[in-house]
Each structure stands twice: as C-alpha cells, then as structure tokens.
Amino acid sequence: MSSEGLNPESDDFESRPSFYIGQHDSGRTETLTDGQYSQVLKSGFYFVTTPITNRHFYSRVCDLYKSHLQEREDWVAERGLTASQSANPSLPGPVVPTLTNKDTSYAPSSYVGNLVAYSSPWIDLCSSDPLISSISRQVLNLEVAYANFCGARGIIVPGPRQDESCRGVAQYARAIQEALKVATRANIIIHMPMYREPGLEEKEETLSSLLGKSNDKVTDSAKEIDLFSAWDSWHTIRSVCDYSSRLFIALRIPRRLPEKDLQERWFCEPLHYLTLARNTFQENRGGHPSLSRNHQDLINHYMRLKNSPWMILSDVGPEVESLNESTDKMAVDFPTLADANQILKENQRPRLPPLNPFVSYMRHLERQQPPFSVLETPTLTSFQDWLQSPLQPLSDNLESATYEMFEGDPVKYDQYQLAITQAMADWKTLNKPTSPVTLEAPTPENQKLIVAVAGAGRGPLVTRVLRAAEATGTAIQLWALEKNQNAYVYLLRQNEQVWGNQVIVVKTDMRSWEGPHIIGREVIKTKVDILVTELLGSFGDNELSPECLDGIQRHISKPHGISIPQSYTAHLSPIATPRLFADISSRVQADPVAFDTPWVVRLFAMDFVAAQKVPGHPRFQQAWEFVHPVLVSREDDFMEEASGGAKFTTVGGGSMSGSTGSNDHNARHCHLTFVCRTRGVIHGLAGFFESVLYAPQIAEKEPVEISILPDQIDRKSKDMISWFPIFFPLKTPLYFPQDTELEVSMWRQTDDTKVWYEWMVEAFMWAGPKTRVKVGASELHSSRKIACLM
Template structure:
C-alpha cells in the first residue's frame, strides 16, 4: 500500500487554510462563567470576546460625569460666574477612581488567556467635549492596565466612529499612551473597511448620551458622500502616532457591500489580526440558510493566504442569552455513555454538544471549500513571506553547500537555462556557424567550446551536457568555480556523474586564462557558449556585469560568440508594506543603524502596489538594462593604455572620488514617474528583474526568458522560486494625496572596488492643468556602507 497520503510532498497531499472562529456579542456586559464559556466552545467556536468592565462601572462613570456638571454649575452660581468664566479650562475635571470588584466580572482564571478582552464601546476618545474625552481616556487606561494584569493576550479597542482630523489625533494619542502600559499584550483596533452605514458599533457613546438629538446633523451625516479611504486614513494616523508598534494590529469589519479592489488590497497589506463578520453581511439562500456572496468568499480566501492569517469572529449570531443562562455552572467533564456516543455518531455530532448555529456552520463550510495550497504556497515558501534577508555577496563570500542546495531546488530556472542552451546549439547547427575548436591542423573540428562560470555544485553543467545530448552536439565542457569547497564537489561530480567529460578549474572567472584545446593543450582558444547564473533579485545586484566584464574577453567574437544570459533589465514599483516597515523600525531601535539603507531580499506578500497602470506610466517600470557580451572591456583597455594593473591605478579624472573610472560603464541612473489614483503611503520600492537567456536568430522564434515581475512571471517562468524581489526601504513613510505622482530616482554607483545603490522618492500633486506642487519627499538613501564588494 502506498504511503503517499502521509507524505506532504506527494501530489495527493492537500493542505488548506484553517479558520479560527470566535464569537462576539455586542450586548454582553459580563464575562462568561466557566460553564457558559464551555457551552460557547462546544457550539463550535474557538474563542470568545469578553467585556473588561460591566454595567455597574458604566453607571458609575455616567454618574460621575453628571455629578461633576451639577457641582460645577452649583459652584458657578454661588460665585455668580459668567458663562465664559464657567468654561475656564483650568477648572479641575472629574477623575475616574480605580476599579473595584463590583465594576468587573473579568478576573484571572485558567482560561482567561483564551478570552479576547473587548474595551468599552461607549467611551468616546474623539469627543470635542474635553470632559468626555478625558473621562474616556481614563476609562481606557483603567481597562487596558487591568486586562493586562489579568493576563489578556489580546485587547480589542473599538475604533473612532468618524474620520475627523482632530478626533482621530486624540484617539491615536490615547492608544499610544496605552501601548506604553501594556507589556506583552496585543492591541487591536476595530476598524471598518470603509464607513458603510450600519457597520459601526451600535452602543451609544457618552457624547451621544449627553447631547441633544440634532435631526439636521443626523440627516447631513446620512446624506454625506462616503469617503472610501477615510477609515484607512484614520488607521494610518493611529499606527503612525504609535510608530508602527509591532504589537498594534487591526480587526477589520467586513462590509455588506465590498469596495473596489484597490481598498481591499490596501487593507490586505495591513497587520490584520481579525476579520469581523456581522449578521448583516449574510444573505439567505433559497432554503433560508445564511450565505456569503462570491465576492465575500473570494475576499476571505485572499486574506487567508497570509502567513499569519487573520482569525474571524462572528458578531451577534448566538448562542443567545437564554441558552447561555441555561448552561451548567461548571464545565461538563463527564464522558458519554456508549449508547450516547453511538447516537451522536449517527447524527454526525459530538455527544453532549449544543447544536451548531447556522452562521458558524456556513463559515465552516467556507473553510472546507478553501482551495488547497499551491506549490508556491508550501510551508517552506510561506515561511519566507515578508522575511528580510541580506543580499548575497557571492564574490567576497564562499557559499555553503546548503545555500547551493536551496537554489538547486528550483527546476523552473534550470529548465529555462537548458532550453536556452538547447536552442543556441540547435541554431548553431542550423546556421552552420564556426567553432572555436577549429584550427589550422583540424579545420573541420565541430566541437563547441562551452563554459559554465561560477559553476557552484554543477547544476548548470548538467543541463549543458543534457542539451548537447539532446541536440547531438559535440562539446568541450569547462566548469569554473572560485569556491575551493565547491571545487571539491565539482571534481566528485565529474567522476561520478559526468564521466570525466568536464574540465574543472578552480579560479575566479575574471582571472581565467581561457580554454585550451583538447587536441593541443598549448593552444588557448575562445568560448563559443558562456553560461552563468550570476543574476540577483535586481538583476545586477550580485555583480553580474562586473563578473562578465572580466571573462567576456574569452567569448568568441560575434556573430557566433554567445553569452547566456544575453541581457537583463531591472524594474521598480513603489509599494506600501507596513509589516516590513515595522520590522525595520524595530531593528533600527535595537541598534541596526543601516536597517533602512539596506536593499533587502524579501518575498513580498502583505503589501500593496500603490501605483496604477495608466497610459504612458506602467505599474512596473524598467530602471536600466545590461547586455552581454560588450564589444570592449573597459578594464583591459584602461590597463593597456596606462601600462599598469588597474587595481593600482588611481588616475582620478571625472570618476567617483578615489577611483580610476574603469567600472563607470556599469554605473546606471533612472528617473521614473508613477501615477497613484488613490491616496496612500509608500514605504519603499520593490525591485524585480527580467532576463533574456537566449534570443534566437531565426525569425519567428520566441526568446527564452526568465522573469520575477509579478505581471510576467506566470507567462515567462511560472512557479520559479530562485529569486525573491528586492526591497529598497524608506526611512520615513511618504504619504501622498489622491491623483498624485511619485517621482523615483535611483543610481547604481561604483568606485571600482564595490557597487551600491542610492534612491529617493518625491510626491507631487496637481493643482491645475499644467501645474504641480511637491507635497513630500524622502531623504536620499544609500547602501554604500553595505556595498557589494568587487
């Protein structure tokens, strides 16, 4: 019997996202007893929210506010104060005294860590009344500190109910104060995706309780046009004031009518902890059962692909108060009898379990319908989501075998390389090109001289040999590797796998003297096909241009000398990625002075491409290109001209200070303009590359390419995992308004000993048909201190 069903790597293994579903009752004022808590869990829920304080505390706060107003009025009347004197801001305000056991039923217990604390929704931190906002801030502090004492792992705070600037700033300041008193507790702000009517908290606030109803104001609010990005703006203010604290998250209220995709993707990039689903967003099917629209199902499926997928909680869907009141006072621990267990199995339920409510049952159904994880969503790849890695230094460092092995696990890349070599060899025969193995003594020799430079552990060598067998091409094979440890492995491969058909040379490719003819070892000839895999996430960031400069003198002259790859292009796009910015901020605070000056290799996932594709301005734009082989080698020409070794020459001139300028031809600069239709924030630049491995010379044939561009990878090299994107961070997030343009300037700099990048982003807003103003700019960033060494 096959054991494939036990093997997660087998085709028959299917893994799907699992849901953690909680229950929230907006009318609950007391913490559940242990029996009630057990009843809710037995209903099928995984966790429960609980209020921190109760109705008694609410009444006490209301009485405090009323008594303070009465005392102040009486005090003012006794002294005959005018209205202006009564409103003196220096007058002392009410102070909410500490909690007592009558103010709460939330206490430390064996299951308190499984309860999600929910702050009082009746406070109003945004109130324009300084007394109410002060009382609200005091209540929040009391609740947060007490929940933290009890051992709460997560505390949800209802978000601001309006997006006015002053109120949101007050709210953000209060949350920032709470972050200072919690130690290991997550603070989650409960925010709507946008201000859809009916999506807010139903509980009245202190402001609404003590303010006379204003029908005109209510009507104006109801008819006011909804700002789709207003709620996100408020959230952005809150987390900016809290300096992207890694303990601050968002619980997102899902609306009945989903907004445009841009807003859904914007929230996808945020640190989601919960998705909040109310009864109102469900629709009844023909049988009267609750269901979600296809768009809602697609949204949940999308969000559940995050490495730390959000939990869901259902609001006001039961169990109802009557069922909870009838729950036993203690947790049921009795085991069912055999007959009870048998009957429960027949009914497809667990014994002693209450019936599952219809809303929860449907969400469980949605969970079962989740698409299985794809090959690109394996646990190993998922673990790399938004995880920062320093770029490799392949020239200055010798890689370990495990690093080589990780890259060799990508068959797509090597399939494309093999296809490129196969096409090159087939065309060589078809076009009857000359070979570098032909000499005066053997003019009819048709062996191609092939070399793999930077062979590593030899996967490209294997693919070149395979291409030669497929096309029936006789070749002389060379493998060059500077890593002395990998050299040992290559020698072993040559004996065991390649039948000693390969000449293995331990050398830096830039110092190689060139291939020698098999028939006459004294004759140094040229390479017909040079194959390398020196590309980095940005194409040139691992110094492929500099390496190929040093070896391209050995490539046969055109038209038959071939470099694989033939060319590669670097591409940029501005992105919003709050999670990564929070990570970098934490690193900087811990002493990493270069955290925001490092181009990081990262599998970008929880992020939002802030630019849109418009005529003349693509979402992903080319920064620059490198083409090989170059007709001349600047370094060799320079050394010949000055009669000395280039590394000792410091002639200067117009090159970078202290350099001779021999590598200036590999410097680059770009200036790109991106159009942003909706307002937002940019945290850095995402970098990608594309490469033409081989462009056929026969008309009508498509080039063999690889790409990590999001809009091209599926077409050119689907499921290729060898390269993650590169990320150029901004030290300070750059906020931009609606219909803005982001101007990106980037430089590839060199001083002949190392290569680094410099970048700056500027934001412009149109104020007229032909006039723009700058509304913000980042500082100039430079990776010179972390440059890639030549």
C-alpha cells in the same frame, strides 16, 4: 546567483488554511460563566469576546460626570462667578476611581487565553468635550490595565466613529499610544470598518451622545462615502504609535465590498481579526446563511497571509438567554453515575448540540478554499515578508547547504537548459564556426563547440549543458570555473562520479581566467563559443553580474559568441508595506544602516500604490538594462593595457572621486513617474528583474526568458522560486494625496572597487493645468556603506 532559492515541499502540510472562528455579542455586558462558555464552544466557536467592565461601572462613570458638572455649577453659583471665570482651565476635572469587583465579572481563569477582552464601546476618545474625552481615556487605561493583569493576550478597542475630525482622530491616536504603555504584554487591536458603510459601526451610543454632548453629524445616506477615510484614520493611529508591533487591526467586513484598491490596502495592514456581522451574510435558497462570491474571494485572499487573520462572527448567536437555558437544562438533566454507566454499556453516543448555522457555513467555506499552490508550501510561506541581506558572492564563499537551496528550483534550470539547447541547435543550423580543441589539422572530429560555465557552484548548470549537448547531438568541450575552493572539490568529485570526466574543472575567479586553451609545446589560446552564468540577483545586476561578465567576456569568440543570459532588465514599483517598515524600524538601534540596505524579501503583505494601465506610466517600470556580450568594453582595454589583469590606480577620470572610470560603463540612472489615483502612503520601492536567457537567431522562435515581475512571471517562468524581490526602504513613510505623481530617482553607482545604489522619491500633484506642486519627498538613501565589493 540568487540568494533566495528554495526547495519546495510536496507533502507534510495542510492543503488549505484553517479558520479560527470566534463569537462576539455586542449586547453582552458580563463575562460568560463556565457553563455558558462551554455551550458556546459546543456550538462550534474557538473563542469568545468578553466585556472588561459591566453596566455597573458604566453607571458609576455617568454619575461621576453628572456630579462633577453639578458641583461646578454649585461652586460657580456660590461665588457669583461669570461664565468666563467659571471656564478657568486650571479647575480640576473628574478622576475615575479604580475598578471594584462590582464593576467587572472578568477575572483570571484557566481559559482566559480563549477570551478576547473587549473595551467598552461607549467611551468617546474623540469627543470635543475635554471632560468626556478625559474620562474616556481614563476608562480605557483602567480597562486595558486590568485586562493585562488578567492575562489577556489581545484587547479590542472600538475605533473612531468618524474620520472627518482630525482633532478627534489625533486624540484617539494619543490615547491608544498611552494604552500600549499601560498594557505591557497584551496586543491592542483597533476595531475598524473597511469603509464607512452605514450600519457597520458599533450599535451602542457613545458617552457623548448619552450625556447630550455629542457633536456627531447626522449621516446623510445620500452623501457620497469617502472609501479611504477609515484607512486614513487608521494610518494616523499607527503613525502616532510608531508602527508598534503590538498594534493590530480587527477589520469589519461590509455587506457591500469596495473596490479592489481598498481591499489590497487593508491586505497589507497588520490584520488580526476579520469580523463578520449577521447582516454581512445573505440567505441562500435553503434559508441558510451564505456569503457572496466576492466575499469568499476576499476571505480566500486574506487567509493566504503567513499570520492569517482569525474570524469573529458578530451577533449571530447563541444569545445569552439561550445559553442560560442550556446551562440550566444541563444542571437538571445531568445523568447519574448509574445512568451514565448504562449509556456506556449500550454504546450510545451522547447527543451533541448542533453547530451554529453561521459556523457551519464558515466550515463549509473553509473546505471550499483553493488548495495551497506550489508557492505556498510551509517553507515558502515562512519567508513571507522576512528580510534577508543580499549575498556578497564575490567576497563570500557559500556553503553547500546554500547551493543546495539554489538547486531546488527546477523551473529556473529547465529554462536555462532550454536556452542552451536552442543556442546549440541554432549554432548547427546556421553552420557557425567552431573552435579547434587539438593541435592537429582541423577535422569534424576535433572541431567542438567550446562551452564555459562560469561560477559553476556545485554544477547544476554543468549537468544541464551536458543534457543539452546530448539532446542536440553537439560535440562540446566543457569548462567549469569556480572560485570557491570548497565547491571546487565537489565539482572534481562530480566530474569523476557523475560526468564521466567530460568536464575541465578550473579553480579560478572568472575575471582572472586565462581562457580556454590547447596545451602542446606551447599554450594556444582559443575562444569560448557559449558562456553560461547564473549571476543574477533579485534586481538583476545587484550581485555584480555586469562586473563579473566584464572580466570574462573578452574570451567569448567574436562575432558569433553567445552569452546566456543575453540581457537582463531591472524594474521598480512604489509599495506600501507597514510590516516591513515596522520590522526595519525595530532593527535600527542594532543596525544603523537598516534603512539604507536593499533587502531581499518575499513581498506579500503589501500594496502596489501605483495605478495600472496608465498610458506611458505602467505600475512596473524598467529602470535600466544590461546586454552581453559587450562587443567594445573599456574594461577590456584596461585589462589589455595592464598586461594580464592588473587594473589602473591612476586617480581621476572616473565619475566618482578617486576612481579611474574603468567601471563607469556599468553605472546607471533612471527617473520614473508613477501615477497614484487614490491617496495612500509608501514605505519603499519594490525591485524586480527580467532576463532574456537566449533570443533565437532563427525567425518565428520565441526567446527563452525568466522573470519575477508579478505581471509576467506566470507567462515567462511560472512557479519559479529562485528569486524573491528586492526592497529599497524609505526612512520616513511618504504620505501622498489622491491623483499624485510619484517621481522615483535611482542610481547604480560605482568607484571601481564596489557597487551601490542610491534612491529617493518625490510626490507631486497638479494645482492647475500647467502647475505641479511638490507635496512631499524622501531623503536621498544610499547603500554605499554596505556596497557590494568587486
């Protein structure tokens, strides 16, 4: 049984994501007036960026730095000090005084929520000059504090200009951490390029360059660009800030898009804005702005996020001069009351200013997006990256609403019905023996196929079995088993009102069921020909399907009996998912075992870090497999020797201290190697499953399967929504260099009373043809404290 089934909606939602487009002018030095702001909105934008401080404040800061240096030189000269004495680190540095009304035109207003505060691009938090870096940090704190006071919801801070200096990036990260504490309500959004494409940075020179203190290296256009260096800097910043939920990215989209690996890496980060500069666009044949097909695909992909990023068009107009002219014209040409009344009488429509051409194109692109798919209904979208605890199906009784959600997936039940239908058809074709259902002499009339649905819930599989029997003309005796006393009542009602009393409903735990039987002078036990269950979880076995089937498979007829599902496999892949790591981190105080919990989650904003198509090391690797029925089971022997179901309590013999070993055959272990071509970070392991519901026993027929593997689901069970993946988190993100091999170890453990998982990850890189060096490792995680109870 899955814990993630959902009922897809067919209407009441927009067919495509909406674009929210803002305007940024890198040359703007003052906040727009009401009239100017109105003109920007009329040209098609929803919001605008605004500088927090102006050129007056910038001049004050420059003068402060210069006067401090001059005062220090004068002080040294007056005392006749040497150079080493004048470099005393205990000498006081410059202190930037508080803002005044001349330093800013930004102020609280009725539309402050539509203004995105933009920190001064000239500050240099990465400077190697301690005076400049200190002044820059003070300026940043003054600006974010004032923007926070004015009611800014978001404050954009230009990111580091270079990535090579670890010291500079660390300084920057430390300053952002402090700014988050200063701005207690506002989000801090770091403006970062996707990669260091020339011309993608801020146009304004930094304080270091303007004051002649820059150590910036001249960029060599012929030098090979490190595509992942900008992401590395971002990773340092957010790590220092402990993955703050108020820290976001404004991602500069380059003119030339990088490889898919880097696009996916940024996709999993907390994107707030996508910024597109004028030079990112191309002119089409009509002279209008347009984006390449690759850019369109990127935007379409990013807009599928639950919290889709907003867009900022940079330096595409309208210019400040044109805004001033428009405002002046409005003031001159504003109609009198008599003129306005005449316009209304003549039913004339006022002329609206034309849309900005770049906005017009983006609106066209918005309409051209692929429509939402079956898996992108509002309900399913709301489940993106939303953590859910796995079910405890053996210890908990589910509510009717939960069953109803499970039943909302036609794909799963269609596949089950197909599997049951093929099994019945093969049984007849191969002329397999059936079981007697009366005490009379065997005849075709009283020989029926005995089918049991174990864990029937509200009966969706019972209905599918009856349909399969009708389609194949198979006479069946159908048993429905359910331990939930509340669902049992529902099944009895269904049997009377829907199934025509064709079903024998039994309230029992399937592991304690005595099996099908004929009631006469004495009870005569028979066997189940086809056993149907839906016990699978997101990892296949995580809801104790093996243990449940162990307790009932002794009733399956041998050697012809069939179990549906017939087998299932668990699969793993390491992933980067910063959002989930931040979410789990926020829960630790209230839930100390949050990082030891395998979470069910619809993984979306994440990156598969393992390379594809590596021989012997695919991106998705099988951890283990379970096959049913098991013809020889230690559990069967134990049950027989214990005379009807009581398990041994003798200590010793099992792999776990204090266990009997009766469930050891369901323990598993795997050790998998994943190859990572590019450097990155992982936050945990994504778990998936595949299942063969039925493998036809007649040649040339394809097996009936279901799968949630990303590279197989469309082929085997397209649009199936019953299961989301499972996520095994790491307490500490594991960073790894390029060309790394990640070694994943996982165990399925049991002590006869419960089942849990243990997992760890190690990172290795090759230091020579025959030498591998460990460069990192996680600790061993264990879900034993929240184990699934048998």
